Amino acid sequence: xxxxxxxxxxxxxxxxxxxxxxxxxxxxxxxxxxxxxxxxxxxxxxxxxxxxxxxxxxxxxxxxxxxxxxxxxxxxxxxxxxxxxxxxxxxxxxxxxxxxxxxxxxxxxxxxxxxxxxxxxxxxxxxxxxxxxxxxxxxxxxxxxxxxxxxxxxxxxxxxxxxxxxxxxxxxxxxxxxxxxxxxxxxxxxxxxxxxxxxxxxxxxxxxxxxxxxxxxxxxxxxxxxxxxxxxxxxxxxxxxxxxxxxxxxxxxxxxxxxxxxxxxxxxxxxxxxxxxxxxxxxxxxxxxxxxxxxxxxxxxxxxxxxxxxxxxxxxxxxxxxxxxxxxxxxxxxxxxxxxxxxxxxxxxxxxxxxxxxxxxxxxxxxxx
Numbered sequence: 001x002x003x004x005x006x007x008x009x010x011x012x013x014x015x016x017x018x019x020x021x022x023x024x025x026x027x028x029x030x031x032x033x034x035x036x037x038x039x040x041x042x043x044x045x046x047x048x049x050x051x052x053x054x055x056x057x058x059x060x061x062x063x064x065x066x067x068x069x070x071x072x073x074x075x076x077x078x079x080x081x082x083x084x085x086x087x088x089x090x091x092x093x094x095x096x097x098x099x100x101x102x103x104x105x106x107x108x109x110x111x112x113x114x115x116x117x118x119x120x121x122x123x124x125x126x127x128x129x130x131x132x133x134x135x136x137x138x139x140x141x142x143x144x145x146x147x148x149x150x151x152x153x154x155x156x157x158x159x160x161x162x163x164x165x166x167x168x169x170x171x172x173x174x175x176x177x178x179x180x181x182x183x184x185x186x187x188x189x190x191x192x193x194x195x196x197x198x199x200x201x202x203x204x205x206x207x208x209x210x211x212x213x214x215x216x217x218x219x220x221x222x223x224x225x226x227x228x229x230x231x232x233x234x235x236x237x238x239x240x241x242x243x244x245x246x247x248x249x250x251x252x253x254x255x256x257x258x259x260x261x262x263x264x265x266x267x268x269x270x271x272x273x274x275x276x277x278x279x280x281x282x283x284x285x286x287x288x289x290x291x292x293x294x295x296x297x298x299x300x301x302x303x304x305x306x307x308x309x310x311x312x313x314x315x316x317x318x319x320x321x322x323x324x325x326x327x328x329x330x331x332x333x334x335x336x337x338x339x340x341x342x343x344x345x346x347x348x349x350x351x352x353x354x355x356x357x358x359x360x361x362x363x364x365x366x367x368x369x
Contacts, residue, residue: 019257019265019294023274027285031148034281035157038135038145041319044121052118058233061115064108067229068119071106072126075162075193105194110231113353116197119231120165123195129162136165140312143176144281146183154183159190168315168350169198188225196226198346245363246330250296253327256365262291263365268298268328272306280312287313290322292365298328301335304344310334311347318354323362331355 040047049069054061106123108116124136135158137145146154158164164187170176184194248256257265266274278286287293301307317324334355335348 017261019260019263020290022264022266022286022293023270025286026278027282027288029282029285031145033285034141034145034148035135037284038137038141039131040121040124040136043319043321044117047118047121048125049119049122052115052122055233058114058231060230060232064119064229064231067227068106068123069126071193071195072123072128076128104188104192105196105226107226107228108195108197108231109228110197110233114231114233116231117167120167120195120197124163124165127163127193133160133162134165135161135163136167138168138315139166139170139176139180140168140280140315142166142180142183144279146179148281151179151183155186155190158183158187158192161187161192163193163195166194166196169196170347194225245359247298247327248325248366250327252366253294253296253325256325256362257292257294260292260294260365262289263294264290264292265294265296268295268326271295272301272310275309275313276306280309283313283316284320287316287320287322290320292362293317293322293324294365295324295326296328298326298331298334300329300333301339304339304342307335307339307348308344311344311351314351314354314358317358321361322358323365324355324358325362325365326359331359 039045049065052061052065054065108119110116121136124134127134149157164184166180169180188194254265257263275283301310332352334352339345339348
């Protein structure tokens, strides 16, 4: 919406400039930025094991913290492959690198909102290595990196790392799973330690049927390198917190966008169409410097491809703690029953959970508008 159209509708801009528009952005992201940005996102930049508050009714949460602290401490010292290449005092050819005894990976197994990403990021922070020797990213970001660099270059780039953390490991795309499993096999051989998370389907919570069996089956030959840590608990995003706010009116959302410096304002159907023109690896750059996302006319997602693109955008917004203010349909009605019961339902439930949290964060924007 332009300033002239805002004036015509009787809305007086309060911010110094009209809102930004995601639909006007087509960012270019060089491959080296993809590598440099493989660190915990802003939402998890300051988390540590000490800031994780275990549920006293879920002893598995306390146990997980202890195991991960020990795992991090064991990752100190020279990288195995690098030491082998340097040899004695860094000169000559060293002895062949030996694969360290015991699991070189941990898998955090549990439902939505039990703090798996908090713990994974805490592991990254606690590992005694320079940031350039540690990598943190989602499964999708890792596949995007392979797409940008090529498989062999990705192996070369990550082989010198002490630790690779993979959040939201996806098990619903056989091709990508095989690709990443092959990549991880190369990295384990190079001495890289691994840590991963994935989500339990909501319908399986409480049944004792968690995702570790599926995960270990899909990574096949790598399973012996992982120790599975089961983390029980309820979704903290809804534990003792108010329900997500109902959608606001178009006028409220528009006024809030004009009253909030650094906010974007877009019509939801137009945004969905724009996402089809931008590669998902660029969605993080799409949200650069945004303080809030304001959306009007939220409607049901029309198809699976569009839904999957929205999931990636929701992840990037959640990582960056960008509140989302919307009019139209509530976020828990974005996806059809067929989608929520299909093969990608894990992604859709995660998106609903995260968008709901961001909608709650955005309530204050209307109060100040």
